[in-house]
Amino acid sequence: MKVKCPTPVHIAGIGMLLVTATGLGGCQSLATVATQVDLEMTVEVEGQQAPATGQLFTIPTPRKVPFDNPGYADEALEWRITVATTGFGIDVTNHAGQSVQLRWDQSQWRSSKHSEPTPLLIHHFSTGFLRERQLQIDRHPDEAAVRPVALEIEAGSTLRINIRPERPPVFPRGQLFGIQQVAEGHGFIDDGIGRWLELELPVEMGDQQWTYRIRLTARDIAQWNSYH
Numbered sequence: 001m002k003v004k005c006p007t008p009v010h011i012a013g014i015g016m017l018l019v020t021a022t023g024l025g026g027c028q029s030l031a032t033v034a035t036q037v038d039l040e041m042t043v044e045v046e047g048q049q050a051p052a053t054g055q056l057f058t059i060p061t062p063r064k065v066p067f068d069n070p071g072y073a074d075e076a077l078e079w080r081i082t083v084a085t086t087g088f089g090i091d092v093t094n095h096a097g098q099s100v101q102l103r104w105d106q107s108q109w110r111s112s113k114h115s116e117p118t119p120l121l122i123h124h125f126s127t128g129f130l131r132e133r134q135l136q137i138d139r140h141p142d143e144a145a146v147r148p149v150a151l152e153i154e155a156g157s158t159l160r161i162n163i164r165p166e167r168p169p170v171f172p173r174g175q176l177f178g179i180q181q182v183a184e185g186h187g188f189i190d191d192g193i194g195r196w197l198e199l200e201l202p203v204e205m206g207d208q209q210w211t212y213r214i215r216l217t218a219r220d221i222a223q224w225n226s227y228h
Helices: none
Strands: 018-021 031-046 055-059 069-073 077-083 088-094 100-102 108-111 122-129 135-139 151-153 158-165 188-190 196-205 208-227
Touching (some): 031 077
Antiparallel strands (some): 031 208, 088 158, 100 151, 100 196, 122 158, 196 208
């Protein structure tokens, strides 16, 4: 029997996708299971010198991807966030008119599984300006997790940050949101829906200081076959 292969589809630039390879018999293309979490985002900004309350917005994704990504913008910074089940990506744009320091070295996070604020430790931390080829800043593959470094964003610049954190104890089991997938094919042992993670990041701009508290809640999850 002759097997007809599907038309290849390539999905790029979506940090929220977790891809697990599975075979597709008789085809040169390799079928993969792509997974995306639909996120609800809330943002609190604390500090006497904090910018005025900003606005939440959504970022459209390619047609093949079921959910849009969340974003937030105020008069100082704009945040566009994607979350994979093993880490997250953040595009930060500086609208403030002067340089801003992101104090990742003071960052904390917590979750519905572990509500106590915990210093963010990382296994991978990379960054690059979108107008340039990505430049890796810090990476610690297969080593003990370490604290990330503070980052400076010049006025008018957009910085892309990719982070793979040490998940325990914030998520003691499984991946972010406690998601556990079946070993092969589609399906979950635990889909993580209803759980949240919260990132706390201090910011400095000259003599001004404030803190962003960004909460992401998993409200849905989807899987589909992708072909390369």
